[in-house]
Amino acid sequence: MTTELFTGAEMVVKALSALKVKYIFGYPGGSVLDLYDAIFQQDEIEHILVRHEQAATHMADGYTRATGEVGVVLATSGPGATNCVTGIATAYMDSIPMVVLAGQVPTTLIGNDAFQETDIVGCTRPIIKHSFNCRDLADIPNVIAKAFYIANTGRPGPVVVELPKDLLIPQNKAPFSIETNVKMRSYNPNINGHPKQIRKAAKVITEAKKLVVYSGGGIVLADASELLTTLVETLDAPITNTLMGLGGISGTHENFIGMLGMHGSVEANKTMANADVILALGARFDDRVTNNVEKFCPNATIIHVDIDPTSISKTINAHIPVVGLVDIVMQQLLDELKAINYSPDKEALKEWWQQIHVWRDMSNVSYKQVKGEKIKPQRVVEAMYRITNGEAYVASDVGQHQMFAAQYYPFAKPRQWINSGGAGTMGFGLPAAMGAKLAFPDKHVICITGDGSIQMNIQELSTCMQYSLPVVIITLNNRSLGMVRQWQDMVYGGRHSSSYMESLPDFIKVAEAYGHIGIKIDTLDELDSKLEEAFSIKNKLVFVDVLVDEKEHVYPMHIRQGGIDDMWISKGIKA
Amino acid sequence: MRHILAILLENEPGALSRIVGLFSQRAFNIESLTVAPTDDNSLSRITIATSGDDNVLEQIVKQVNKLVDVIKISELTDRKHVERELLLVKVSAMNDKSRTEVKRITDIFRGSIIDIGKQVYTVELTGNSEKLNAFIEALNNETEIIESARSGCVGMARGEKALRV
Numbered sequence: 001m002t003t004e005l006f007t008g009a010e011m012v013v014k015a016l017s018a019l020k021v022k023y024i025f026g027y028p029g030g031s032v033l034d035l036y037d038a039i040f041q042q043d044e045i046e047h048i049l050v051r052h053e054q055a056a057t058h059m060a061d062g063y064t065r066a067t068g069e070v071g072v073v074l075a076t077s078g079p080g081a082t083n084c085v086t087g088i089a090t091a092y093m094d095s096i097p098m099v100v101l102a103g104q105v106p107t108t109l110i111g112n113d114a115f116q117e118t119d120i121v122g123c124t125r126p127i128i129k130h131s132f133n134c135r136d137l138a139d140i141p142n143v144i145a146k147a148f149y150i151a152n153t154g155r156p157g158p159v160v161v162e163l164p165k166d167l168l169i170p171q172n173k174a175p176f177s178i179e180t181n182v183k184m185r186s187y188n189p190n191i192n193g194h195p196k197q198i199r200k201a202a203k204v205i206t207e208a209k210k211l212v213v214y215s216g217g218g219i220v221l222a223d224a225s226e227l228l229t230t231l232v233e234t235l236d237a238p239i240t241n242t243l244m245g246l247g248g249i250s251g252t253h254e255n256f257i258g259m260l261g262m263h264g265s266v267e268a269n270k271t272m273a274n275a276d277v278i279l280a281l282g283a284r285f286d287d288r289v290t291n292n293v294e295k296f297c298p299n300a301t302i303i304h305v306d307i308d309p310t311s312i313s314k315t316i317n318a319h320i321p322v323v324g325l326v327d328i329v330m331q332q333l334l335d336e337l338k339a340i341n342y343s344p345d346k347e348a349l350k351e352w353w354q355q356i357h358v359w360r361d362m363s364n365v366s367y368k369q370v371k372g373e374k375i376k377p378q379r380v381v382e383a384m385y386r387i388t389n390g391e392a393y394v395a396s397d398v399g400q401h402q403m404f405a406a407q408y409y410p411f412a413k414p415r416q417w418i419n420s421g422g423a424g425t426m427g428f429g430l431p432a433a434m435g436a437k438l439a440f441p442d443k444h445v446i447c448i449t450g451d452g453s454i455q456m457n458i459q460e461l462s463t464c465m466q467y468s469l470p471v472v473i474i475t476l477n478n479r480s481l482g483m484v485r486q487w488q489d490m491v492y493g494g495r496h497s498s499s500y501m502e503s504l505p506d507f508i509k510v511a512e513a514y515g516h517i518g519i520k521i522d523t524l525d526e527l528d529s530k531l532e533e534a535f536s537i538k539n540k541l542v543f544v545d546v547l548v549d550e551k552e553h554v555y556p557m558h559i560r561q562g563g564i565d566d567m568w569i570s571k572g573i574k575a
Numbered sequence: 576m577r578h579i580l581a582i583l584l585e586n587e588p589g590a591l592s593r594i595v596g597l598f599s600q601r602a603f604n605i606e607s608l609t610v611a612p613t614d615d616n617s618l619s620r621i622t623i624a625t626s627g628d629d630n631v632l633e634q635i636v637k638q639v640n641k642l643v644d645v646i647k648i649s650e651l652t653d654r655k656h657v658e659r660e661l662l663l664v665k666v667s668a669m670n671d672k673s674r675t676e677v678k679r680i681t682d683i684f685r686g687s688i689i690d691i692g693k694q695v696y697t698v699e700l701t702g703n704s705e706k707l708n709a710f711i712e713a714l715n716n717e718t719e720i721i722e723s724a725r726s727g728c729v730g731m732a733r734g735e736k737a738l739r740v
Contacts, residue, residue, distance in 0.1 A: 121589060126600045130643040133588060150643055185740060186585050186646045310637040313630070 029076025057087020062432030093422025218282015251410025397453030427456030607727030
């Protein structure tokens with residue numbers, strides 16, 4: 001009996017099938033034509049052709065953030081692969097699992113500066129969890145299996161697999177075998193919290209008078225929101241989310257005190273600053289959270305739960321570090337609290353919550369919409385929330401609109417909020433929304449964006465047409481790079497250096513040129529009705545261009561170099 | 576403060592570049608670095624001499640450990656250990672006086688002269704970094720150093736303790 005032999009290209013497809021991949025997001029080119037030929041000859045995996053490789057990475061990323069499944073990107077060698085770099089960095093900063101298959105020139109030409117040769121493994125080294133140079137055809141299936149395993153375990157992240165052309169061509173064949181139950185001696189993430197640390201954490205929590213739970217993207221990645229809600233209710237503690245952690249607990253939960261950090265709520269930042277115990281769950285004390293680390297929450301004992309030991313005590317020293325998967329550690333903590341007959345200190349809690357409500361009242365001054373004046377961007381997000389019953393998937397670009405969406409759209413569930421938090425990648429929103437829409441065609445999927453960001457991947461309107469991805473694009477059009485302009489107003493004496501978007505296109509015509517529907521909104525009177533109209537159109541992409549007040553700033557905002565609760569709450573007014 | 580880190584990692588292409596890249600990416604310092612396969616050919620051992628305060632060292636150890644190719648990392652300088660570095664140095668030996676002095680200093684430091692030219696001696700010396708520094712200083716006082724090459728240090732914990740898979 002002869003063993004069946006396969007080409008490398010066939011092996012890639014077979015391996016992806018074995019790993020239950022449904023979609024590949026990519027763009028063909030010389031070095032991967034054999035792979036595209038193999039994709040053409042099968043029906044299990046659908047290839048989504050984008051219009052720029054960066055969009056392939058963001059679309060895979062958005063698909064992953066919405067579903068939890070690993071996104072797969074395919075690009076050719078050289079510029080195809082380098083176009084993926086920004087998307088890989090975006091996924092890396094937000095710990096999103098992704099496998100990027102990058103073509104490469106034949107092994108015999110590597111190092112010769114061949115046509116479309118770039119050392120993509122070298123280019124991406126600082127922004128990946130791991131990478132592989134495939135050099136032997138027979139290794140392909142197991143390399144891909146390892147790439148998935150590494151991408152999706154421990155602290156997730158992107159993995160790059162480089163595939164030289166001579167491994168994919170029809171002339172070279174080998175038997176196919178794949179081990180999907182991957183074991184590696186050099187990689188064994190620690191998933192259980194150390195019992196001694198759990199006991200210490202439980203003790204500190206029991207003694208706390210002013211406890212706050214601070215949770216981040218780790219909760220979303222671990223699909224641990226139910227457990228988090230149980231824990232918060234057990235403790236009856238206030239909970240704040242990072243930008244990445246929104247939806248980790250319902251935005252309307254009574255214990256939720258809003259987002260914290262640079263544009264966080266007053267009560268969230270005040271609560272953090274005055275807490276005696278901070279329970280950090282899957283969050284990393286990012287500089288957009290802490291403000292000046294020297295002044296960060298001076299009286300708090302910090303319990304830091306994270307799967308990645310390097311995140312612990314990197315910026316803020318943790319008194320009780322717990323390394324483990326956040327869902328497992330929360331369960332361990334709940335078990336321990338039960339074992340020691342924990343019940344919250346009712347007296348202390350009452351006082352703590354009274355104080356928090358005082359801070360909450362300080363927050364309610366954030367914007368004023370006057371009839372007859374320009375539309376406030378916040379008002380648009382509120383309308384969007386109301387019309388979609390708070391149930392939409394909202395993919396955001398980067399800038400003021402991103403912060404307004406985070407502040408004014410309380411997310412009920414994890415994975416609803418899809419944004420580039422760590423890298424802050426403009427151009428992320430539209431392709432990410434497309435990835436979410438591909439996964440959930442029957443749900444409202446919004447791309448909230450600005451007149452700057454949308455132009456960074458606007459070519460994807462064409463992909464939306466090809467694959468029928470009727471996302472609703474809501475552009476908060478302020479004819480400026482709003483966040484840049486805000487900083488220039490506040491820090492650079494109002495000198496608007498290159499923050500205007502001069503010669504803006506007519507977005508309605510752009511949308512129509514791609515075959516979609518465009519709706520322009522420029523007065524407050526028509527805001528609600530026209531937005532309702534936009535969301536009522538189910539089978540066509542609607543591009544809503546909302547002209548908003550260009551002078552509006554995002555508040556609250558950290559005062560630079562201050563403590564976490566040193567904030568501007570409106571123009572010229574400190575908290 | 577100076578630290579010596581011993582790292583055991585998969586002997587894979589690109590593994591070294593990940594380590595070096597990590598140090599430059601995160602602005603960690605490298606004083607010296609040596610790398611070679613171990614008795615088990617599937618493993619490489621890297622020894623890095625670095626410097627930094629306790630927080631920096633903690634991050635270095637954690638970040639290196641996080642690399643997928645890394646199996647183990649151990650800081651040698653926080654416990655009893657032995658460390659050695661190899662020096663090859665080519666010195667001017669033009670006349671009797673300098674030849675005698677170089678020979679004498681080499682003997683005192685228990686090095687050996689491993690090659691001679693018409694006007695040069697090449698000397699080999701192993702020891703810890705401090706000893707090598709002292710030797711170079713002594714040579715400098717007596718003759719001219721034409722070329723020198725140091726291996727960077729390697730080390731091991733004393734006693735039974737071993738860094739292995």
